Amino acid sequence: MKIDLAVLDRQFEIHQAEYEQAALKVLRSGWYVLGHEVKNFEKEFAEYLGAKFCVGVNSGLDALTLAVRALGIGEGDEVIVQANTYIATVLAVTENKATPIFVEPNEFYNLDAEKIEDKITEKTKAIMVVHLYGQATNMKKICQLAEKYNLKIIEDCAQSHGAKFQNKMSGTFGIGCFSFYPTKNLGAFGDGGAVVTDDENFAEKIKMLRNYGSKIKYHNEFEGVNSRLDEMQAALLRVKLSHLDELNDERKKIAERYLTGIKNSCIILPKISEGSEHVWHQFVIRSENRENFQKYLEENNIKTVIHYPIPPHLAKCYEYLGYKRGDFPITEKFSDEVLSLPMFNGMTNDEIDYVIEVINKF
Numbered sequence: 379m380k381i382d383l384a385v386l387d388r389q390f391e392i393h394q395a396e397y398e399q400a401a402l403k404v405l406r407s408g409w410y411v412l413g414h415e416v417k418n419f420e421k422e423f424a425e426y427l428g429a430k431f432c433v434g435v436n437s438g439l440d441a442l443t444l445a446v447r448a449l450g451i452g453e454g455d456e457v458i459v460q461a462n463t464y465i466a467t468v469l470a471v472t473e474n475k476a477t478p479i480f481v482e483p484n485e486f487y488n489l490d491a492e493k494i495e496d497k498i499t500e501k502t503k504a505i506m507v508v509h510l511y512g513q514a515t516n517m518k519k520i521c522q523l524a525e526k527y528n529l530k531i532i533e534d535c536a537q538s539h540g541a542k543f544q545n546k547m548s549g550t551f552g553i554g555c556f557s558f559y560p561t562k563n564l565g566a567f568g569d570g571g572a573v574v575t576d577d578e579n580f581a582e583k584i585k586m587l588r589n590y591g592s593k594i595k596y597h598n599e600f601e602g603v604n605s606r607l608d609e610m611q612a613a614l615l616r617v618k619l620s621h622l623d624e625l626n627d628e629r630k631k632i633a634e635r636y637l638t639g640i641k642n643s644c645i646i647l648p649k650i651s652e653g654s655e656h657v658w659h660q661f662v663i664r665s666e667n668r669e670n671f672q673k674y675l676e677e678n679n680i681k682t683v684i685h686y687p688i689p690p691h692l693a694k695c696y697e698y699l700g701y702k703r704g705d706f707p708i709t710e711k712f713s714d715e716v717l718s719l720p721m722f723n724g725m726t727n728d729e730i731d732y733v734i735e736v737i738n739k740f
């Protein structure tokens with residue numbers, strides 16, 4: 379048996395007829411950018427989350443970058459960012475010339491709220507939370523700190539579509555920034571992203587930023603960008619959104635099978651924090667012997683990926699920030715030990731059991 383990390387055509391096949399119908403409708407409509415599909419998707423996704431406004435953009439990175447910009451955060455400002463994240467979270471800060479201030483994660487791979495307060499200065503403007511791997515972050519203390527120090531909360535929800543903390547959707551505690559990159563739980567068939575907020579003025583600002591800084595065509599009020607979700611992606615996302623809960627439930631079943639089946643003392647399984655829901659964007663285990671373990675899985679035709687091998691503070695592009703190995707030991711340990719197992723909609727029980735069997739023999 380040969381198992382890939384993610385096989386995207388399987389989830390297409392689950393609802394193939396609906397996708398094809400939606401795509402044809404757009405092709406035949408004669409309207410391809412900023413039309414009914416985008417408007418309806420924005421309305422439906424906001425409703426799904428329990429938020430007031432959603433603005434579609436071109437990618438998750440753009441959602442984050444425009445959110446930081448629309449908050450007026452820029453040069454001289456500091457933003458608290460989870461250290462063990464994908465580089466995009468940090469790029470959104472530095473793209474706006476602000477300074478990322480890294481904070482270590484907890485055992486759930488999410489931001490450790492206990493370590494934030496020490497890093498807050500007069501320059502701090504926002505806390506950036508990443509609901510990593512699909513598990514909603516415990517937002518209780520983070521919201522209290524934001525209130526106490528008058529900070530904005532920006533949530534990187536690129537991996538957490540539909541995950542809740544205490545029955546409230548991730549993306550509704552602060553400004554929610556979503557990616558619809560094809561591998562994500564709510565993945566499009568190309569690039570896409572969205573910013574979610576309850577603040578009408580803020581939503582309006584993102585709408586203008588994504589469209590050259592204009593509300594009325596050719597009346598450019600500030601320097602915007604071209605970052606629009608297109609009609610085709612929006613139409614396909616509407617189909618997937620209508621099935622998101624069932625797709626997330628399927629991932630939960632795969633995770634449960636892994637969690638009960640994998641029995642190997644060399645492997646640390648993922649844990650779920652109290653009050654948090656996990657939608658299993660990735661099923662991430664840890665092993666001190668990762669290199670050998672990954673090689674062994676490869677030899678048995680099981681593909682795995684490391685999310686992420688180089689933490690942002692050690693990335694070449696951030697040499698100028700002046701960090702070195704040892705500055706964030708927990709983050710570095712995680713990046714040395716984490717490994718994502720195959721996890722995708724349409725994965726069969728035989729495939730899951732094969733992965734379990736191979737792992738248990740390691």
Ligand SMILES: *Cc1c(COP(=O)(O)O)cnc(C)c1O
Pocket residue numbers: 436437438439440463464466467508534536537557558559569570571
């Ligand atoms: C995928 C991802 C992004 C970026 O999304 P794109 O749509 O690829 O730009 C940002 N943050 C995290 C945590 C991600 O996983």
